[in-house]
Amino acid sequence: MIEDFSLDKEFDEEIDLTPLIDVVFILLVFFFVTSTFIRPSLPVNLAKAASASASSERKKQLVITINADGEIFHDGKPLSRAEIPALLQENPAPGINLFVDRAAPFDAFLSVVDEARLLNREDISITTLPAGRE
Secondary structure (H helix, E strand, C coil), X not given: CCCCCCCCCCCCXXXXXXXXXXXXXXXXXXXXXXXXCXXXXXXXXXXXXXXXXXXXXXXXXXXXXXXXXCCEEECCEEECHHHHHHHHHHCCCCCEEEEEECCCCHXXXXXXXXXXXXXXXXXXXXXXXXXXXX
């Protein structure tokens, strides 16, 4: 008596794509979730400085961005010059980190620094690129 141990006659020879689709959906959800935690940033051409160094307290700082047109932003939202004092008073503890486009008018930069100084804030840092880096 010889028994047939071969594969089932009803075995489907096609590849089941269900596990692959599940993995793709899980990866898609992962990328959607992680992308919500990335802080939106504005495109700014930073100035270069030979003395530029990395700051260890960057995550704790209040970030203010000034683009080439002189517009002021906080967390990607436009900020008028009249709103700067209120923003600085709402965030007294962290330092102020300025991202200023190299083509920005000096007047916009000066208005932010001036408002900070009027509120006795001396904790201002300016983010620049190290010399030789594009």
